[in-house]
Amino acid sequence: MSASTAARMDLDEDQISIDNEKVTIVEGTMIEPQCATFCLKDEDHTLGNALRWTLMKNPEVDFASYSIPHPSEAKTNVRIQTSDNTTAAEAMVKGLDDLSDLCSHVIQTFQMELAKGEFEYDEEENAF
């Protein structure tokens, strides 16, 4: 199994059906477009914390945080407040895009390093 087959970068968009419950806007949190709390179903600290970081990297975002209201419910709330130059939804999309860009560059760099082969390689199963 080669690294390239494992990385199926072309995400087949048609095959994935959209779950309407996946992202909801928590009732009463979007008083104006500049603020909102998004509820992500079946997400946890993995996406929550990474997304919070890219959101906070956006200078138009005044406030961004995430919380998991109850540990036995697979839900993550992401709160965003932005300046007047953008909206919470736009900031969310930008945050996701930025994180996605970051990941694609990490894979590229990793595969390049792997191809270069400038490292200790050990055939033994438990080399170190």
Next chain:
Amino acid sequence: MVAEKKNFKHNDLDTLRSRVIVERDRVTSTASTDFPHNYPGQNLAWDFEKFKEMFKLKINRLSKTEMEFDMIGVDAAVANAFRRILIAEVPTMAVSNVFIMNNTSIVVDEVLAHRLGLVPILADPTRFDFKQKDETPTDLNTIVFKLQAACRHNPNASPDETDPLKKYIHANVYSGDMKWVPQGDQTEKFQECPIKPVFDDIVVTKLRPGQEVDIEIHCEKGIGQDHAKWSPVATASYRLMPEILINGEIIGEAAVRFQKCFPEGVVDVVEENGVKKAVVVNPRKDTVSREVLRHAEFENKVKLTRVRDHFIFKIESVGSVEPQDLFIQAVVALMEKCATVKRALQATLQSE
């Protein structure tokens, strides 16, 4: 690869931003603060081009089951996401249904089933589908093994033999006794890498003459979040690059004492014009035991920090998937998460 060297200053802003500070009795400056508007005169907004420039990844060691690499220029939130996905969300194949026709061994059925569940299976999970709850097993989502063993006396053993392995035939049932039963076109599909347990020498149960096991095993695709048996790694972890800063010089016999505060290879004692001098040569090897901070003579002479964005990442695969493939799959999984959330968000916004 050594990160840009810092000067010895007490908590200046730059150190607070880029280093975790290790003190004698506490660790400070742990949270990331490199966000826009936090530092005057610095633009810390997300910039993909700048990220590409700053991001570095270097593989140190690679083997069939383990790898270590340095990842520089990402936040702990991202490194942690990769780590969490490696442990809990990269799929593998594992035993999920055990049909016990006969089991007269000392290990009871449910314990035996649990033990079988934890045996890692050497099969490429990308070539299988997840089996949904209401689906029936097919050659696309299930691997079948048969485990049949019966124990009897070894006629060739000497009468006073005490070792059960010599006295009896099949005294131990090993994972290697699991025989793959290909379904559908699995024989052709997996011709180049026949499906088997990763290790053949895992003791599943023990038998005595007259005892036997007769079991059919079904493996399914799953993720570590549902059960640890599906986790593709023994562990995936990272640590931050240690950094040792010396204020001025540590010379003479103090240099030797200083060296002894660290593991071998971290500090070198060099002679300059006949004077011994301590030089930090390989902080990577430091365990950050903080021994040096216990000595009054080095007070205000040394400062221990860790580089906040320099991760020494280690992946220890269980053996079913090679570690370099695991990492790529983990990063792809995070991208897929972003894509699904984005698509669902746009759908939600349209419907409102």
